[in-house]
Amino acid sequence: MKRMVGRFAEAAYVVLIGGLAVAGAVDERAAFYLAAVALTLPSGAIAFPAMYAGYAAISAIGSIWGSAAAPDGTEAGWLSLGSATLNVALLTCAAIANVALLERLSRLRRPSHR
Template structure:
């Protein structure tokens, strides 16, 4: 694996870690950093986060409560949300890497004499 492969892997890992930290600490700054790092795919991942939350709440609500007695989210919903958000932002990072590789390949082809 070349240096660019290691850099891409580290980039994807950093974005995944930011998304996980955002969910675990419930701090939007981590999510914002993940969105900015995954531009132009990041906004789509952010929309998917809200769609996933709706799906988790509605489908999970068929089988169990979606609010605790104190009004807080139950542990299953918090854990599932963190996992879904991390997967979505990691997928956005992978998609960004693929877009950059495709763009770089096109530039190499167009610069050939």
């Protein structure tokens, strides 16, 4: 029973981070992204600069085929969608990495029954 509760908490944590990242992508507000990054530390420390590097890469590669700006001067839709998708994926992966890291650390701290 205790393990089942732990699995539920792990899944809820990953869903929470994914939800914050999706909210940041839909609402285009940094507060949601920053909350997700803060909640995913220590793995979020890797995801955060990767978000900026990914945006630059998507912009550079995508600009080969089309403009990074719409005619009215705003960001092109393909760039917004691509960077939002990347941000959600990176933050969700950071949450999953934290869960895996926590499981690994808890296994190392448990005494062996050999």
